[in-house]
Amino acid sequence: MLKKSFVFQRLPMFSSHSLKRFSVPISYASPGAQVTTEQPPSRVGFLGIGIMGSPMAHNLLKAGIDLTVWNRTKTKCDPLITLGAKYKASPEEVAASCDITFAMLADPQSAVDVACGKHGAANGLGPGKGYVDVSTVDGDTSKLISGRIKSSGASFLEAPVSGSKKPAEDGQLIFLTAGDRNLYETVGPLLDIMGKSKFYLGDVGQGAAMKLVVNMIMGSMMASFSEGLLLSEKVGLDPNVLVKVVSQGAISAPMYSTKGPSMIQSNYPTAFPLKHQQKDLRLALGLAESVSQPIPIAAAANELYKVAKSQGLSDHDFSAVIEALKSKFQHSENQ
Numbered sequence: 001m002l003k004k005s006f007v008f009q010r011l012p013m014f015s016s017h018s019l020k021r022f023s024v025p026i027s028y029a030s031p032g033a034q035v036t037t038e039q040p041p042s043r044v045g046f047l048g049i050g051i052m053g054s055p056m057a058h059n060l061l062k063a064g065i066d067l068t069v070w071n072r073t074k075t076k077c078d079p080l081i082t083l084g085a086k087y088k089a090s091p092e093e094v095a096a097s098c099d100i101t102f103a104m105l106a107d108p109q110s111a112v113d114v115a116c117g118k119h120g121a122a123n124g125l126g127p128g129k130g131y132v133d134v135s136t137v138d139g140d141t142s143k144l145i146s147g148r149i150k151s152s153g154a155s156f157l158e159a160p161v162s163g164s165k166k167p168a169e170d171g172q173l174i175f176l177t178a179g180d181r182n183l184y185e186t187v188g189p190l191l192d193i194m195g196k197s198k199f200y201l202g203d204v205g206q207g208a209a210m211k212l213v214v215n216m217i218m219g220s221m222m223a224s225f226s227e228g229l230l231l232s233e234k235v236g237l238d239p240n241v242l243v244k245v246v247s248q249g250a251i252s253a254p255m256y257s258t259k260g261p262s263m264i265q266s267n268y269p270t271a272f273p274l275k276h277q278q279k280d281l282r283l284a285l286g287l288a289e290s291v292s293q294p295i296p297i298a299a300a301a302n303e304l305y306k307v308a309k310s311q312g313l314s315d316h317d318f319s320a321v322i323e324a325l326k327s328k329f330q331h332s333e334n335q
């Protein structure tokens with residue numbers, strides 16, 4: 001991937017109130033890469049070093065960004081610190097020491113806590129700084145965070161991502177952004193390091209809405225795929241062949257080909273935790289409710305993920321939702 005081999009020149013620090021972009025040539029490790037004169041903001045913070053935050057932060061570091069990290073569980077920062085990242089003891093301190101701060105948190109509550117709580121990022125922000133929340137949350141949560149951030153004088157962008165652990169590692173995420181347009185332009189070079197594309201969707205809440213619609217579809221697709229795998233097996237078909245057939249037709253999706261074989265082995269290595277998929281379905285149901293849009297398929301899928309959670313599968317990959325159908329079958333057979 002040519003565009004991922006940027007080696008950004010180190011420039012003098014921005015003053016804390018300056019976010020303007022420099023027009024300085026950037027050197028690239030790969031010949032033939034597209035040349036740009038955009039220079040990313042020099043001091044970048046990253047809050048939330050989980051499954052997604054870790055590879056995203058790693059890619060920024062690899063690109064030569066001056067990176068400061070924080071995570072509730074500090075040990076998860078250690079590999080990044082070993083690679084040269086700085087560490088601060090609170091979101092407030094990260095935001096105070098950086099021009100741009102990214103946040104990749106689990107859910108609405110943690111996103112609000114980290115942005116707005118005691119020692120939250122907002123306390124360290126001010127005019128000229130930017131806060132980019134890449135967590136998957138609902139629009140109301142995003143607006144709440146935006147209000148608090150902007151009251152500090154800083155700019156706010158919501159930028160949830162489509163793409164899972166592997167795309168995050170490969171810098172192939174899709175950013176679904178909304179909010180401050182100038183901040184979108186400013187952080188564009190950083191988003192390009194972590195992703196393959198970016199959409200600017202308008203006012204705060206629209207990025208969150210797009211993300212929830214996409215994940216609503218994905219959650220229903222996975223539930224339906226699970227039913228298909230189990231039904232094929234019950235009627236004497238080889239589910240591995242089903243995966244191959246599906247992969248060659250109109251309903252082909254990378255998700256089926258990559259997760260199908262391990263699902264058949266009852267193996268669910270976590271890329272996207274099941275608890276987060278259920279959270280997204282729950283938030284999508286709220287979004288649909290707000291505009292009186294019926295989404296019965298997603299509602300049914302949500303129930304299945306809730307059953308899987310009750311079976312202790314929250315931290316497994318969301319493909320473990322198939323287990324909820326297995327136990328249902330066993331239950332009805334035993335009656």
Ligand SMILES: NC(=O)C1=CN([C@@H]2O[C@H](COP(=O)(O)OP(=O)(O)OC[C@H]3O[C@@H](n4cnc5c(N)ncnc54)[C@H](OP(=O)(O)O)[C@@H]3O)[C@@H](O)[C@H]2O)C=CC1
Pocket residue numbers: 047048049050051052053071072073074076104105106107109110113114134135136137161162163164165271272273276277
């Ligand atoms: N995994 C995926 O494929 C994708 C996930 N997403 C979304 O990205 C976000 C992060 O997902 P992912 O990285 O997979 O999840 P993880 O569960 O791996 O990471 C969650 C992060 O949130 C932190 N956190 C949780 N609760 C709190 C809290 N109360 N206070 C402070 N920090 C907290 C965790 O800290 P700690 O380490 O201390 O627990 C961790 O850094 C979610 O919103 C998810 O829906 C979006 C696209 C793809």
Ligand SMILES: O=CCCC(=O)O
Pocket residue numbers: 136161162163164215272
């Ligand atoms: O929110 C998680 C999305 C996972 C994916 O897009 O593959």
